[in-house]
Structure formats: structure tokens, C-alpha cells
Amino acid sequence: MNMFSYERVAEFHGHSCPGLAIGYRMTVAGLEALGVERAGDEELVAIVENDACGVDAVQYLAGCTFGKGNLVFHDYGKPVYTFVNRRSGRAVRVLGHRRGFPEDLRGEREASTEWLLTAPPEQVVSCQHVEVEPPALARLHSSGYCAACGERVMETRLREVNGRHLCIPCAEAR
Amino acid sequence: MNMFSYERVAEFHGHSCPGLAIGYRMTVAGLEALGVERAGDEELVAIVENDACGVDAVQYLAGCTFGKGNLVFHDYGKPVYTFVNRRSGRAVRVLGHRRGFPEDLRGEREASTEWLLTAPPEQVVSCQHVEVEPPALARLHSSGYCAACGERVMETRLREVNGRHLCIPCAEAR
Numbered sequence: 001m002n003m004f005s006y007e008r009v010a011e012f013h014g015h016s017c018p019g020l021a022i023g024y025r026m027t028v029a030g031l032e033a034l035g036v037e038r039a040g041d042e043e044l045v046a047i048v049e050n051d052a053c054g055v056d057a058v059q060y061l062a063g064c065t066f067g068k069g070n071l072v073f074h075d076y077g078k079p080v081y082t083f084v085n086r087r088s089g090r091a092v093r094v095l096g097h098r099r100g101f102p103e104d105l106r107g108e109r110e111a112s113t114e115w116l117l118t119a120p121p122e123q124v125v126s127c128q129h130v131e132v133e134p135p136a137l138a139r140l141h142s143s144g145y146c147a148a149c150g151e152r153v154m155e156t157r158l159r160e161v162n163g164r165h166l167c168i169p170c171a172e173a174r
Numbered sequence: 175m176n177m178f179s180y181e182r183v184a185e186f187h188g189h190s191c192p193g194l195a196i197g198y199r200m201t202v203a204g205l206e207a208l209g210v211e212r213a214g215d216e217e218l219v220a221i222v223e224n225d226a227c228g229v230d231a232v233q234y235l236a237g238c239t240f241g242k243g244n245l246v247f248h249d250y251g252k253p254v255y256t257f258v259n260r261r262s263g264r265a266v267r268v269l270g271h272r273r274g275f276p277e278d279l280r281g282e283r284e285a286s287t288e289w290l291l292t293a294p295p296e297q298v299v300s301c302q303h304v305e306v307e308p309p310a311l312a313r314l315h316s317s318g319y320c321a322a323c324g325e326r327v328m329e330t331r332l333r334e335v336n337g338r339h340l341c342i343p344c345a346e347a348r
Contacts, residue, residue: 012186012233012234012239013239013241013242014212014213014214014215014237014239014242015214015215019241020241023241038188039188040188040189041188041189050328051240051241051243052241053241053242054241055240055241056239056240056241056242057241058241059186059233059239059240059241060186063188065186065187065188065230065233066225066229066230066233066240066245066247067187067193067194067197067225067226067227067228067229067230067231067232067233068187068188068227068230069225071240073240074342075331075342076327076331076341076342076343077315077317077327077328077329077330077331077332077341077342078325078326078327078328078331078341078343079325079326080325095325097326141251143251151252151253151254151269152252152253152271153250153251153252154224154251154252155251156251157249157250157251157252158251167250167251167252168248168249168250168251169250169252
């Protein structure tokens, strides 16, 4: 099975659903429009305008993952992903939709998923090249220790409380 | 190759690194302590206290993903993941560390990764059963359309501007 198949994406997400299917089509379209492959590091960035199922297709297929810092979330509730290639400076905005979606499939989860996966690209996505400033690279910070619980904490997240440096949970518990 | 092998996690993340290795050990320890398997839906929730590389191990191994809504991020900068099983109500807090980490491996990326992957569990993780209120389930909302750009928007993200309902980017552009 191809690493980039929908089946592998569904395995990662945990199940198949219409939201994942449209995210799959949007991500494939975005990568194709930029002519790029999956990001091993942070060379590709995705700015996603929702946090629904489809974002797992972005993570899996484009390699823009929460843990790598090249997945940026804007809480706009819109079916939009913007992919930015740091190397070329090119960016593409992908809007997901369902033009000509058959009304009788509404509420039919499996049939809707199948339609979204197989419809011609122009019925499910619109791509537009855009100019976007690439978000800053993920930064590494040194660590310190919380004076209350003793646990390790990223330096920038320590809070000073009465002259002691505490982690946020310990600071808030005071 | 086992879906749950470190190699598969590294393939998802895009590369192998010490941060991913400790996230791998922490996630395996958390799932074992709860006696649960990967989440197909939202039955398992992860509350992560940092957004570093290791969270990709949580997503891949535990099935607690950004797109599924069962990955909760608290920006505390701490090496802590708390896994909550909605079915049993049980929760485990996993703290990652490096007890007895050989000083001569400091700065040696590959050797550090190998040490983190193979050290006995007590040297890299501490698990503690805790009581945690499970976060709310992800909610679905209906959609409307932005009166300016015409694009689809989740209802709860429409903003009223001079009597018209706009998406956040259009509202902010005014």
C-alpha cells in the first residue's frame, strides 16, 4: 500500500469519513499545485483554517504536523488550507467545496465519502497561487526547573511568583 | 513493519530525533498503563503540555490527533502527556525524563535517540494514575456563507459587521 494512499491516511486518522476525504483531495491538490513532496522537516508549511478531520490528511500526506511546528492553525472555521514552500517562496490557497454534490447523497456517510474521493478536482477544490509570508521556524528553548514541583519546564514558560520560578500549573494553583 | 514501530512513527514525523524518541516511550508507557489501544475515534484523549516533536508519536501511536479533536494542547512547556480513557474514566499522567543519561552523549543526536529508545522505562518515564475530567467531545456546527467573499464558514465563526455576516479574515480586513 502506497504511503500516500487514502487508506493509509484513514489508518492514521482512525477511520474514514467525508471530512477526511475532502481533506485528502485538498492536500493532494495543494502538493500538486506547488509541485512538492511531503515535508521531512519544516520546508513546507500548512496554514489550516479549521481543526476538523481533514487536517489529519494534511499532517499525514504533506508532513505538516503539530509536533514539527509547520502546521499553523487559524481558527476561522473555513474549508481552506494554504501551503507555503519555504524553499521556492511559492504558496497555494486551497478551498474545499462540493460543486454538484448529489442531493440524494446528503447524510449518506459512505457514499458521500466515495463521491468526494472520486469527483473531478474542479468539483471539490479550487487552488489559487497567493503571496504569503512564511511563518517563523519552530524555535528551541533551554529548560529550567519548577521550584515547586521540581519538573523540567521550557524556560519561556516559567513564571516568577514571589521570587520563585514556577511552571504554569504550579503558578496557577497558588 | 508493525504499525506501532518507532520506524513508522519516524516515517510519519518525517525524521527520527531525540524528541520523537522520548515521545514514543512516553506514549507507549501511557497506553500500557491504561491497558488501551489506539483510538479509532475519540474514546481516548491526550492532553499534551508541549508542542514539540514527541507529540507526533502521541498522534500516530495513540490516535489522538489534531484533526480528530482528541488532542488537547496546554502550552506549559513541560514534558508531560496525560492520557484519559473516556470509557473507563481512568487517566494516567506520563512525565518524560532522562535519569542516568550518559553525559558523553550530550549533543550526539543519533546516539541520544538510541539511548532514549532502549533505556529501561524507569529511566525515561514516570507514570502516575490521576483523576481528570475528560475534555468535551468535538462538536459539529452548521455552516453559513460569508457575505463578502462568499466562502463557506462554520456558523460559530461568522462575525456580524454592519448587519452583514462575514468570515473572520473578511471582518478583519474591514
